Amino acid sequence: MLQKNNLGKAYHDATKHSYLSVQMNPNYVDASTQPSTFKVYPKFYRRVQLNVNNPVHSFIWLTSAITLEKVYKDVPYKLRVNPSAGALYPTEVYVQVRGVHGMVDGVYHLEVENNCLTLIYELIDDGLESYIIPTKCISGFIFLISCVYYRSSWKYQDRSLRYCFLDSGHHLGAIAASAYLHSKDIQLIFDFDKLALNTDLGFENKEFITACAISGKAQEKQTRRLRLKVPFVCATDYFEANQFIETSYKATAVQQSYQQQLKQPQLKFDRDKFYQTIFNRRSCRRFRKKCISQEEYLYIWQQLEQPLPTENYEEIEIYSVVHRVEGMSPGLYKGKHLLKAGDFSEQTGYLCINQAIARDCAVTLFFVSDYKSYQTAMQIAGFIGQRVYLGSNYMAIQCSAIGAYYDDETQRFLETTKDVLYAMAIGN
Numbered sequence: 001m002l003q004k005n006n007l008g009k010a011y012h013d014a015t016k017h018s019y020l021s022v023q024m025n026p027n028y029v030d031a032s033t034q035p036s037t038f039k040v041y042p043k044f045y046r047r048v049q050l051n052v053n054n055p056v057h058s059f060i061w062l063t064s065a066i067t068l069e070k071v072y073k074d075v076p077y078k079l080r081v082n083p084s085a086g087a088l089y090p091t092e093v094y095v096q097v098r099g100v101h102g103m104v105d106g107v108y109h110l111e112v113e114n115n116c117l118t119l120i121y122e123l124i125d126d127g128l129e130s131y132i133i134p135t136k137c138i139s140g141f142i143f144l145i146s147c148v149y150y151r152s153s154w155k156y157q158d159r160s161l162r163y164c165f166l167d168s169g170h171h172l173g174a175i176a177a178s179a180y181l182h183s184k185d186i187q188l189i190f191d192f193d194k195l196a197l198n199t200d201l202g203f204e205n206k207e208f209i210t211a212c213a214i215s216g217k218a219q220e221k222q223t224r225r226l227r228l229k230v231p232f233v234c235a236t237d238y239f240e241a242n243q244f245i246e247t248s249y250k251a252t253a254v255q256q257s258y259q260q261q262l263k264q265p266q267l268k269f270d271r272d273k274f275y276q277t278i279f280n281r282r283s284c285r286r287f288r289k290k291c292i293s294q295e296e297y298l299y300i301w302q303q304l305e306q307p308l309p310t311e312n313y314e315e316i317e318i319y320s321v322v323h324r325v326e327g328m329s330p331g332l333y334k335g336k337h338l339l340k341a342g343d344f345s346e347q348t349g350y351l352c353i354n355q356a357i358a359r360d361c362a363v364t365l366f367f368v369s370d371y372k373s374y375q376t377a378m379q380i381a382g383f384i385g386q387r388v389y390l391g392s393n394y395m396a397i398q399c400s401a402i403g404a405y406y407d408d409e410t411q412r413f414l415e416t417t418k419d420v421l422y423a424m425a426i427g428n
């Protein structure tokens, strides 16, 4: 029975893993039935081939670039700058470009597989602003992240609701990283008229907008809503509806987040090294139980403590279970404060559904929250997760996201009443 007071919490509760639920429903799928992971608009749309020597193109390209191709159990995978639960990549990127030299003002779909932008809508006096920040007109870029949920629900069923939002947060993190590298600020926006945009962008029930990132100059000016509807184009080769996902997306899309003042992070990365980090970011598949230094650990913490560039806010609290950090007592910490001393590595391995990465890493992190807006909270958790990846990899420390854990048992281990939104492992 769903609670009335916070529907987000009810949907989170409905997708919990427990020892029993995982035994009874282990998510085995026939890999040959995987829906396609790349959206391609019909060939009659105009396309711009991305040239990485052009800084505007390179800014957009690096938000979603394919960085490694590999074959696993006869299935080819194209891994990208953004991680994704099960490498299923439900997220798509659209970008409105206005007043940018050499580009037609319009809304483009980023066609990741072919390195191009597809112009799906030309602007006149209309634009995405009217759905997002109604009294402003942006010269520059408005990125939209959408989720093609079936790519993830195909395997993870109802729990894919979480992975869609977390993946979306990571993708926002990838946009932030590319923006930093191209000397641009961004602002993340979570509270806007997503439902109207889904209709006007022709997504039907198969794709939904989760967030927006703006980079550009805002002018006081009214823009109209899109004067024409974009035709529906299916982002997968086949589709099976999931009523739970559709209902819970819609209910959580209208939840208002907490508000805060916009503040930009102050990042100080060496640009060449940071570019290499973005390009070579990977999830660690096996840790070797090696220690990391306290300095490295604190450096990663510093990245997490940087302000989030958004006015729509949800507080994420981070618990860290330290197993192997030189000069630190192993134990459970809330932030940097030791709550329980002890070696809990076997326990975190078990809690994360017996995944060795959560046992053999140097630190297992758990993100918890008492949110107002579930969609925002999950995406902020993913955004912070991307910082953990990049901050760690920048220091030559390995990292992996962990979306699979026994929810209630983890909550009891942490001794918190807040929902456990995400976990991560760092180490060597």
Ligand SMILES: Cc1cc2nc3c(=O)[nH]c(=O)nc-3n(C[C@H](O)[C@H](O)[C@H](O)COP(=O)(O)O)c2cc1C
Residues within 6 Å of the ligand: 079, 080, 082, 083, 084, 085, 086, 087, 163, 166, 167, 170, 281, 282, 283, 284, 355, 357, 400, 401, 402, 403, 404
């Ligand atoms: C939301 C989310 C949840 C994930 N959960 C797990 C997990 O439970 N266990 C794991 O080994 N990897 C997990 N991963 C890592 C993905 O498997 C990985 O990102 C994907 O295979 C692509 O590889 P890459 O990150 O090296 O590009 C997760 C990633 C994301 C973004």
